[in-house]
Amino acid sequence: MALITCHDTAFGYEGHPVVSHLNFSLNTGDYLCVMGENGAGKSTLIKGILRLIKPMAGTLETGDGLLPSEIGYLPQQTAAQKDFPAGVEEVVYSGFLNRRGLRPFYSRAEKQTAATLMEQLGISHLKKSCYRELSGGQQQRVLLARALCATSKLLLLDEPVSGLDPVATQELYRLIGDINHTTGITIIMVSHDVRSAVEHASHILHLKNAQQFYGTAHDYVATNLGQTFLGGHADV
Amino acid sequence: MFDVLVEMFSYPFLVRAVIVGALVSLCAALLGNSLVLKRYSMIGDGLSHVGFGALAVATAFGWAPLAVSIPLVVLAAFLLLRLSDNSKIKGDAAIAMISTGSLAVGVIVLSLTTGMTTDVCNYLFGSILAMNKTDVYMSMVLSIVVIVIFLLFYHKIFAVTFDETFARATGVKAGGYNMLLAFLTAITIVLGMRMMGAMLISSLIIFPALTAMRLCKTYRSVILCSVVVSLICFFIGVVVSYLYAMPTGASVVMVNILAFGIFAAIAAVKGKVKKPA
Numbered sequence: 248m249a250l251i252t253c254h255d256t257a258f259g260y261e262g263h264p265v266v267s268h269l270n271f272s273l274n275t276g277d278y279l280c281v282m283g284e285n286g287a288g289k290s291t292l293i294k295g296i297l298r299l300i301k302p303m304a305g306t307l308e309t310g311d312g313l314l315p316s317e318i319g320y321l322p323q324q325t326a327a328q329k330d331f332p333a334g335v336e337e338v339v340y341s342g343f344l345n346r347r348g349l350r351p352f353y354s355r356a357e358k359q360t361a362a363t364l365m366e367q368l369g370i371s372h373l374k375k376s377c378y379r380e381l382s383g384g385q386q387q388r389v390l391l392a393r394a395l396c397a398t399s400k401l402l403l404l405d406e407p408v409s410g411l412d413p414v415a416t417q418e419l420y421r422l423i424g425d426i427n428h429t430t431g432i433t434i435i436m437v438s439h440d441v442r443s444a445v446e447h448a449s450h451i452l453h454l455k456n457a458q459q460f461y462g463t464a465h466d467y468v469a470t471n472l473g474q475t476f477l478g479g480h481a482d483v
Numbered sequence: 484m485f486d487v488l489v490e491m492f493s494y495p496f497l498v499r500a501v502i503v504g505a506l507v508s509l510c511a512a513l514l515g516n517s518l519v520l521k522r523y524s525m526i527g528d529g530l531s532h533v534g535f536g537a538l539a540v541a542t543a544f545g546w547a548p549l550a551v552s553i554p555l556v557v558l559a560a561f562l563l564l565r566l567s568d569n570s571k572i573k574g575d576a577a578i579a580m581i582s583t584g585s586l587a588v589g590v591i592v593l594s595l596t597t598g599m600t601t602d603v604c605n606y607l608f609g610s611i612l613a614m615n616k617t618d619v620y621m622s623m624v625l626s627i628v629v630i631v632i633f634l635l636f637y638h639k640i641f642a643v644t645f646d647e648t649f650a651r652a653t654g655v656k657a658g659g660y661n662m663l664l665a666f667l668t669a670i671t672i673v674l675g676m677r678m679m680g681a682m683l684i685s686s687l688i689i690f691p692a693l694t695a696m697r698l699c700k701t702y703r704s705v706i707l708c709s710v711v712v713s714l715i716c717f718f719i720g721v722v723v724s725y726l727y728a729m730p731t732g733a734s735v736v737m738v739n740i741l742a743f744g745i746f747a748a749i750a751a752v753k754g755k756v757k758k759p760a
Contacts, residue, residue: 297652316654334701341642345653351635377700397653
């Protein structure tokens with residue numbers, strides 16, 4: 248059974264659909280890139296999958312025993328976080344909160360998991376640092392570690408590379424690809440970067456307030472849509 | 484110096500005031516960090532004005548001040564949070580409306596009943612004589628409740644403060660924790676209001692947090708530092724007000740401003756000046 252299935256689904260705010268006619272299904276271990284121009288409904292779809300907003304039409308089903316609390320999420324950064332005094336460890340540990348119920352403190356096993364994840368993402372030397380003093384790429388890796396603390400099944404990333412320099416961008420794509428290959432975590436990423444998306448993802452979903460394309464990355468390249476975007480006319 | 488302290492603590496009313504003040508400073512510092520970081524600083528200010536209105540009404544009808552003002556201020560806190568979430572009236576405008584509204588109600592009720600006496604001045608700017616024994620016990624119990632709840636939910640409060648979207652997405656009931664924060668803030672404000680004054684109480688919430696943030700880099704160290712700063716500033720403020728016969732609330736605020744200045748200067752010297760939060 249598929250991990251996520253949309254049947255003619257629509258999402259929006261205050262009665263106005265932002266994105267509609269979604270029909271796709273995603274299997275465990277897939278790596279989906281959601282493409283589209285600004286305002287195409289990419290972030291709205293992510294909020295829908297996270298169940299922060301309800302479908303206005305159609306259905307969104309989850310399979311393979313996926314619970315809402317088992318989704319890891321890497322949101323777009325907010326302005327408030329830029330001057331927030333938080334230690335790297337504190338931020339990473341907060342990923343465990345959804346599993347802890349009312350237990351007030353973190354367990355040794357959780358701290359060990361977090362340490363392993365920070366090691367894998369190459370940020371263990373930063374664990375005593377202040378989050379707001381890190382570079383953009385380092386901050387994203389800290390938030391990625393937090394998201395991975397929250398999930399072992401599905402990772403949602405909302406424009407994780409925006410604002411990063413080319414080196415940090417490639418590094419983050421490599422890390423996300425590695426996570427997908429080695430652990431089999433399903434990945435849904437919103438991105439503007441068509442070239443990297445086609446290179447790393449297994450599937451592409453192209454939105455323009457409705458579904459324009461859904462299929463494998465290989466098929467996407469062959470379509471007119473894919474060619475237009477890869478041709479450099481859009482925001483590549 | 485020691486003689487002054489002994490002399491001060493020979494007055495029972497001063498001992499009561501110092502106990503309540505210290506507990507309130509502690510609670511205010513704990514909550515203040517989250518409020519400042521969540522951009523909710525003005526809620527503290529708004530609630531203190533609601534507290535003034537409630538106190539005035541309670542005095543006019545001869546009701547117990549805490550029993551009337553705590554439920555009213557808690558109600559106002561929830562209302563303010565609702566309005567902040569709802570986009571029809573923006574949060575800051577809603578706070579201005581509610582705070583000036585309750586100030587007006589309070590002033591009218593007072594002038595119709597007791598008249599504009601020194602009582603009004605005491606409500607607005609605080610009086611160290613305001614605490615009787617019942618108040619002290621009630622303040623102690625409520626402060627301990629605030630501290631215990633804060634410690635139990637410390638990690639969740641951090642998560643909701645740092646990144647509400649992520650917290651919501653992973654199944655934390657962020658709305659509930661915002662309510663909890665507003666609820667605890669309301670209680671703290673009512674407890675501290677009569678000593679610090681309706682006009683000055685919100686400084687206890689805002690200053691220690693901002694002072695600690697000049698120098699501390701992790702959430703835990705900011706919390707600990709702000710608590711220590713808050714307590715020290717309160718004690719110095721009380722002693723200064725006793726020595727020079729100055730209003731207590733205003734003295735505590737002045738010491739807090741000084742502490743903020745010192746911390747900011749140290750941060751500047753370290754070459755790490757940050758934008759004010």
